[in-house]
Structure formats: C-alpha cells, structure tokens
Amino acid sequence: MTAKAEPSVTVLKPARGWVALNLRDLWLYRELLYFLAWRDVKVRYKQAALGILWAVIQPALTVVVFTLVFGQGLKVSTDNNIPYPLFSLAAVLPWNLFQGALQRSSVSLVSNTNLLTKVYFPRLVIPLAAIGAALLDFAITFALLVGLMIYYHTPFTWNMFLLVPLTLLVMITALAVGLWLSALNVQYRDVQQMIPFLLSVWMYASPVVYSTALITSAKWKLVYALNPMVGVIQGFRWALLGGSPPGPMMAVSAAMMVVLLVSGLFYFRRMERIFADVI
Amino acid sequence: MSDIAIRVENLGKRYRLGQQSLYYRTLRDSLSNALTVPARWLRRSGESDEDIDSARSSNYTIWALREVSFEVRQGQVLGVIGRNGAGKSTLLKILSRVTDPTEGRAEIHGRVGSLLEVGTGFHPELTGRENIYLNGAILGMRRKEIDRKFDEIVEFSEVGAFIDTPVKRYSSGMYLRLAFAVAAHLEPEILVVDEVLAVGDAEFQRKCLGKMSDVASEGRTVLFVSHNMSAILRLTEETLVLENGRLAMRAPSPQAVDFYLSSGFSEQGERVWTPDEVPAESAPFVPIALRVRDGQGRISESVRSVEPITIELEYRLDAPIKGLRVGIYLMSTRGDHIFTSFDTDDPSQYERLITRPAGKYISRCVLPPDLLNEGRFILGINASSYRIRRYFQDEQALAFTVDGAGAPGMQWPEPRLGPVRPRLDWRVEVTS
Numbered sequence: 083m084t085a086k087a088e089p090s091v092t093v094l095k096p097a098r099g100w101v102a103l104n105l106r107d108l109w110l111y112r113e114l115l116y117f118l119a120w121r122d123v124k125v126r127y128k129q130a131a132l133g134i135l136w137a138v139i140q141p142a143l144t145v146v147v148f149t150l151v152f153g154q155g156l157k158v159s160t161d162n163n164i165p166y167p168l169f170s171l172a173a174v175l176p177w178n179l180f181q182g183a184l185q186r187s188s189v190s191l192v193s194n195t196n197l198l199t200k201v202y203f204p205r206l207v208i209p210l211a212a213i214g215a216a217l218l219d220f221a222i223t224f225a226l227l228v229g230l231m232i233y234y235h236t237p238f239t240w241n242m243f244l245l246v247p248l249t250l251l252v253m254i255t256a257l258a259v260g261l262w263l264s265a266l267n268v269q270y271r272d273v274q275q276m277i278p279f280l281l282s283v284w285m286y287a288s289p290v291v292y293s294t295a296l297i298t299s300a301k302w303k304l305v306y307a308l309n310p311m312v313g314v315i316q317g318f319r320w321a322l323l324g325g326s327p328p329g330p331m332m333a334v335s336a337a338m339m340v341v342l343l344v345s346g347l348f349y350f351r352r353m354e355r356i357f358a359d360v361i
Numbered sequence: 362m363s364d365i366a367i368r369v370e371n372l373g374k375r376y377r378l379g380q381q382s383l384y385y386r387t388l389r390d391s392l393s394n395a396l397t398v399p400a401r402w403l404r405r406s407g408e409s410d411e412d413i414d415s416a417r418s419s420n421y422t423i424w425a426l427r428e429v430s431f432e433v434r435q436g437q438v439l440g441v442i443g444r445n446g447a448g449k450s451t452l453l454k455i456l457s458r459v460t461d462p463t464e465g466r467a468e469i470h471g472r473v474g475s476l477l478e479v480g481t482g483f484h485p486e487l488t489g490r491e492n493i494y495l496n497g498a499i500l501g502m503r504r505k506e507i508d509r510k511f512d513e514i515v516e517f518s519e520v521g522a523f524i525d526t527p528v529k530r531y532s533s534g535m536y537l538r539l540a541f542a543v544a545a546h547l548e549p550e551i552l553v554v555d556e557v558l559a560v561g562d563a564e565f566q567r568k569c570l571g572k573m574s575d576v577a578s579e580g581r582t583v584l585f586v587s588h589n590m591s592a593i594l595r596l597t598e599e600t601l602v603l604e605n606g607r608l609a610m611r612a613p614s615p616q617a618v619d620f621y622l623s624s625g626f627s628e629q630g631e632r633v634w635t636p637d638e639v640p641a642e643s644a645p646f647v648p649i650a651l652r653v654r655d656g657q658g659r660i661s662e663s664v665r666s667v668e669p670i671t672i673e674l675e676y677r678l679d680a681p682i683k684g685l686r687v688g689i690y691l692m693s694t695r696g697d698h699i700f701t702s703f704d705t706d707d708p709s710q711y712e713r714l715i716t717r718p719a720g721k722y723i724s725r726c727v728l729p730p731d732l733l734n735e736g737r738f739i740l741g742i743n744a745s746s747y748r749i750r751r752y753f754q755d756e757q758a759l760a761f762t763v764d765g766a767g768a769p770g771m772q773w774p775e776p777r778l779g780p781v782r783p784r785l786d787w788r789v790e791v792t793s
Binding site for chain 2 (some may be wrong): 090091092093094095096097111113114116117118120121124125128196197198199200201202203355356358359
C-alpha cells in the first residue's frame with residue numbers, strides 16, 4: 083500500500099427504518115453550525131429602527147404587564163415575598179429563551195428550503211443553529227435582570243453559577259421539542275399554525291406568572307414536573323433569588339427532557355432523508 | 362487500490378407525483394390515510410405490503426431515474442446531457458447526498474462539492490465578505506480554507522470595492538460573480554456542476570469556463586451537467602445521455618452530442634410540452650407548443666431556405682406577468698448561438714405589452730427568406746422578465762432542417778460554411 087491516503091468512501095443507498103445518529107458528521111460540520119447561528123444573530127434586527135433595543139423592550143414590557151395583571155391585579159403570591167417584577171423576570175428569562183429557540187427551530191427547516199434542496203450537510207445543523215441564535219436575546223434579558231436585582235438589593239449568591247447548566251437544559255428542551263416540530267413541519271405545515279397556540283398554553287402550564295408553591299400535593303408536583311420547563315424555571319428562580327430548591331421536580335423534568343431529546347433525534351434522523359423530496 | 366471516483370449501480374429514484382415541488386401533506390390527509398390503510402390491508406391480506414404499496418402508488422409516482430449504472434474514473438471530466446426532466450438533476454442530487462435513492466447504490470470516493478446553483482445560502486442583508494464565509498461554510502469549506510482563499514475569491518469576483526456592502530445592493534451581475542467565485546474555489550476531490558454557466562454575461566461565462574477547465578486540468582473528477590453543447594464539447598471527453606430517467610448512451614462527447622441533438626426531437630416540426638415537463642418554478646408561465654411552419658403555413662420539420670419560415674410559440678399565463686418577454690434562440694447543432702430574438706424587442710411593442718394579463722397567447726415571428734444555410738438548426742425558447750426572473754427556458758426545444766434548394770450558389774454542390782446563406786446583391790464592374 084502506498085502512503086497516499088485513500089479518500090473516504092461514501093456509499094449511497096436507500097435507507098430503511100431507523101438510522102444511526104451519526105453525530106461524528108455533525109462534529110465535522112461544527113463551523114457551519116457556527117456560521118448559520120451567526121447569520122441569524124446578524125440579520126435578526128437588521129432594518130428595524132429600534133434594532134437591538136427590541137431585545138430589551140420585549141421582556142421589559144412582558145414583565146410590566148405581568149406585574150400589573152398578576153402581581154397588582156390578581157395578587158399572585160411569590161416565594162419568600164420576592165418583589166413580583168423580579169419574580170416574573172427570573173422566569174421570563176428562561177421562558178423567552180425556550181420560546182424563541184422553539185419558535186425558530188420549528189420553522190428552521192422550512193425557512194432554509196433552498197439549502198436543504200441544494201447542498202448536503204447534516205440536517206441537524208439547522209435547528210441547532212436556530213437555537214444558538216436565541217442566546218443573544220437571552221444575554222440581553224439577563225443584563226436587564228441583573229439591573230433589576232441591583233435595584234431591589236437582591237444578594238448575589240454562588241448559586242448563580244448554576245445558571246450555566248440550567249441554561250443548557252433550557253436549550254436542550256427547546257432542541258428536543260424543536261427536533262420533533264421542525265421535522266413534522268416539513269411534512270405538515272399545520273405545525274407552523276399550531277406553534278403560537280402551543281406556546282401560550284405551555285407558558286400558563288409552566289410557573290412563569292405564578293409559583294410552584296401553588297401546587298401543594300407532593301404527588302401532583304411530580305406530575306406537574308413532567309412539563310420539562312417546570313423544573314428548569316423553578317431552578318432559575320432558586321439560583322437567582324433563593325427559596326426552595328427544585329429537587330425531585332428537577333429530576334422528573336430532566337428525565338422527561340432526555341426522553342424527548344433521544345426520541346426527537348431519532349425521529350429527525352429518520353425523517354431527514356425525505357426532507358428534500360417533500361419540503 | 363482502485364482509480365474509480367464514482368460507481369453507480371442500478372440507481373433509481375421514484376417520486377410521488379407532485380411531491381417534487383411545493384406539495385406537502387396536511388395532517389388531515391394523513392389521518393384519513395391512516396384510517397383507510399388498515400381497511401385495505403384486511404381486504405387484500407394475501408399480498409405483501411410492498412405489492413400493495415406499488416399497486417396503489419404506480420398511478421401516482423414517476424421514476425425520475427431508473428436502472429442507471431456507470432463509473433467515473435478519478436480525474437475524469439464527464440458530461441451529462443439530457444432534456445428537461447430526463448433525470449440529470451435527480452442524478453446530481455443523489456450523488457451530492459441531497460436526496461436518497463429509492464433503489465440501487467452509488468459509491469463515492471472522496472469529498473463531493475456541488476455547484477448546484479450559485480448563491481445558495483446567500484443572505485441579502487449580509488455583506489459580500491460575510492456571505493463569502495457563510496456560503497463557503499455551506500459548501501463545506503473550513504474557515505481556515507476560506508481565510509486562505511479570501512483574496513483570490515474577491516479578485517475573481519471583481520467586486521473588490523463593494524466587499525463590505527450588503528449584497529442586496531449588488532447588481533445581479535456582481536451577485537452572480539461573487540457567488541460563482543466562492544463555489545469555484547472549493548477544492549473537493551469530486552466536483553458536481555449543474556448548469557452554472559447558464560447565467561451571467563458572455564465575458565463572465567468565458568471566465569467560468571476557464572475556471573472549469575483549470576479544475577479539470579488539476580486532475581479532479583468533475584461531473585458536468587449542461588445544456589450548452591459547446592461547453593460540453595470543450596470541457597469533457599466523454600458524456601452520458603439521459604432520456605426519461607434512463608441512461609440512453611455513454612460515448613465520447615462529440616458522438617454523444619450528435620446523438621442527443623438528432624434524437625428525441627419530434628419529427629413533425631412541433632414540440633408540445635406535457636404538464637410534467639414543465640417545472641413548477643416556471644409558473645405562472647406555461648409553455649404549450651413550439652411550431653415551425655413552412656412557406657405555405659404548414660407545420661413542417663423541413664423548410665426551404667428560399668421561403669419565409671414562421672416560428673410560433675403557444676403558451677398560457679395563469680397570472681398577469683409584468684415586463685414579460687418571450688423569445689427564441691436559434692442555434693447550430695453544435696450549440697453555438699446564431700441569434701436571440703424576443704417578441705418585445707421593439708420598444709413600442711414592449712410598452713404596449715408591459716403587463717400581459719392571464720390568458721392564452723401565441724407569439725409568432727417570421728424569418729425572412731434567404732436567411733439560413735442548409736442544414737439542421739435547433740430552436741430554444743426563453744420566457745423571462747429582464748433582471749427579475751427567468752420563468753422558463755428550454756435551450757433545445759425543437760430541431761428543424763433547412764433545405765437549400767434554390768438558395769444562392771446551389772449550382773455548386775459543395776457545402777457552404779456558416780449558418781446563414783443570404784442572397785446578396787452582387788455587382789460586378791469591369792474596371793479596366
């Protein structure tokens with residue numbers, strides 16, 4: 083044998099049934115992932131008069147409305163009597179990340195039709211990049227939250243470092259659901275119509291405007307935590323503002339997340355070979 | 362050790378009708394399907410799943426590609442020709458891994474780069490510089506690779522001063538040049554090229570062709586799909602001819618081009634487009650038929666050089682189109698253009714037809730007598746709005762033969778060179 087490296091051989095044949103995840107291929111295309119996320123960030127606020135300010139206005143107004151309706155109006159009680167604006171912003175922060183990431187990733191395949199039908203790359207790159215791009219808004223909202231914490235003289239604790247794994251969990255949840263929805267949306271555009279509704283129901287099913295303390299039975303708390311956003315949001319509140327740690331709820335949410343992610347990955351891989359044909 | 366770059370065995374691709382285009386199923390269709398399928402199973406329990414599937418689907422599916430087998434040696438430049446819908450694009454899509462084959466297999470030795478359509482993934486809001494990186498990454502280039510070739514790409518594209526301007530402000534020419542420049546600097550072992558030369562001005566096309574022959578001479582394997590026969594002849598030594606999804610011929614390029622140009626055309630002087638020959642992208646423009654009529658107005662494959670030749674294109678607009686021009690290319694059998702003419706070339710005509718309402722049309726022109734030399738000619742058609750959109754193009758829509766009887770100089774039975782044979786008003790003066 084000569085020293086010259088044989089070029090890699092790719093065999094193309096009809097795929098049947100379930101296929102391997104082939105995450106190595108994804109790793110080879112990590113730069114594309116970066117560039118696509120960077121493109122989404124870059125064009126996000128182009129040709130909007132207020133530009134990046136929207137990333138501040140949107141969560142700020144949300145919190146104002148929540149405070150007026152749920153804090154002042156309905157007098158929703160918060161954990162440890164945390165001021166309501168702070169209480170809701172600590173939940174709006176992960177919720178908006180989840181919502182933004184899910185919204186973009188579910189339509190990501192369809193809005194990148196021209197790429198899907200023209201060039202090969204691991205299709206997983208597209209929903210992943212869409213989720214990565216949602217981090218910009220998250221960072222800005224986080225700055226807003228820090229400002230609010232200073233205003234209310236909330237002590238900063240070492241728990242804040244737990245925000246890193248918690249943020250990762252939010253993104254993984256968004257990815258898990260996003261994989262399912264984006265692949266379904268290629269075939270059934272009904273998904274696109276359903277997403278705004280799904281998200282608004284999901285938000286009220288998550289402890290964004292109220293506290294998990296509202297559910298008193300320990301058993302029902304665990305059922306409630308089957309919504310993976312429950313454990314995460316509670317985790318965010320606890321890491322930022324103190325109060326009760328999410329504990330067993332977190333475990334249930336994380337387990338649910340793993341189930342969604344693994345099934346989502348395999349479903350996506352199974353469907354991806356027909357994307358170019360049906361999109 | 363093998364020196365094979367691509368090996369294709371019995372490759373086939375079946376599409377559900379309509380699936381290829383913008384069709385998508387809605388949940389309701391699927392749900393109602395899910396309810397009826399088990400019922401069908403019960404009724405026909407003797408047959409296998411596969412049988413039922415094919416029996417049910419044969420009416421709704423087409424084989425875009427079937428039983429295609431060939432090999433490409435490393436370093437070979439192989440041409441692929443065929444009419445619209447012959448399966449060229451499907452073949453390239455399978456080889457570039459955009460879509461899976463339905464049957465058969467293909468083996469690819471090395472990295473495949475595809476130049477399927479220039480500008481894929483360009484974002485109008487991003488600058489030229491940003492798009493070079495984005496597009497490069499999409500085509501499979503590493504960031505370092507792009508860094509290294511950046512200056513070369515900019516130079517090739519000739520957009521230098523505007524490299525930090527969003528590409529939405531570029532002229533269409535600049536946009537194309539930049540897009541091609543990025544793609545042309547890919548360095549895969551196997552390059553798949555689909556019709557990239559159909560765009561841009563003549564000078565740019567020359568440059569692209571030059572770049573393509575550079576790539577070929579560097580010893581890389583190239584699969585080159587084109588309707589441009591002179592480019593095929595220039596760049597490739599061997600060519601595949603596809604017909605209705607099957608491999609009709611593999612031969613040295615001059616032979617393959619001759620075969621392709623002389624076969625497959627209707628003999629009646631008329632070309633009729635069936636709905637599945639018209640790509641969905643051409644909507645709202647729908648070509649119906651192209652006809653050649655002789656001096657007596659009969660549809661004919663053979664016309665006389667000394668009589669006027671009428672060319673008419675019948676088409677339908679499903680919606681009004683603004684700035685539409687419908688026209689013909691006249692080409693030699695070698696693929697060289699003789700002329701291009703549009704029905705709104707006359708400015709007053711253009712003004713009058715600025716917006717063509719939906720409806721059926723015939724655009725007709727007459728070639729004056731004593732224009733064409735004897736021989737075979739190819740008619741192509743084009744329907745476009747200048748710089749906005751090309752609705753439909755078929756560069757080899759119809760072939761016809763010109764008979765030279767009675768043409769000037771026929772008393773000498775020698776072939777005259779050149780595509781035209783005008784009757785010129787010669788005067789001979791005795792000067793001394």
